[in-house]
Amino acid sequence: MGIQLIKIAAVYFFIGILLGMYMSINHTYNYSSIHAHVNLLGWASLGLAGVIYHLFPAAGESIFGKVHFWLHNIGLPLMMTGLFLLVHGYEAVEPVIAAGGILVTLGVLSFLYTVFTNIGTRHDK
Template identity: 30%
Template sequence: MDRTRFFVRVAAVYALIGAFMGSHMAGGGGLELSAIHAHILVVGWLSMFAFAVYYKLFNIPKNSKLSVIHVWSSFIGVFGLTVGMWLYYTRPIEGMQTFNTIFFIVGGTILLIAFVVFAIMAFVHGKFISEE
């Protein structure tokens, strides 16, 4: 898998969703979704794009197990956090509050794991992170 291409494409999708949400909120005058909009742009667009740049700039081994865990936990975590946040705050289906809360918490936890793995990779694969 080309990690850079994957992260750039995912980032592009989140950028479109975030921009659309911002446009919709500006046009409608309501800011009820501003926290969700901000998280989609920060963890969905900016973090995913930053990860793409990381994999492009530094020669992190493609067979790294940490890298595989990082890619998939980032993808699943961002989706889980943002969708879970949307479910939690908008409550589109009545009677699902417990599910919505768990979805939100699990998504956020998986994303936290992704960032922990990223921090570990910065040290484990530190020899590949250089200005040379």
């Protein structure tokens, strides 16, 4: 689980860098919120979770570790796609952003539970 998250995080890092370069080259910063979310929730958060799951394999293989993986990786693209469309004036997409945000939040809650129940116990070997 850890290695998969690190690889996915690297993809988000690349997307975030490309988006930042695009905004810089064109001197338009309409996508700043997307850029920030991709880098924080994609690159940084998933990368750190991947390292944690790699160091503590029982956490990554737990049911809540897997729930975290799927909720986060379904919710984030959904939220970012909705945010992209919102920036382009499609206000009807706000529920999609909310749904993605809820999925990511539930995923992070699963991660929190996973950390507290699998790390620092005899199962973290």
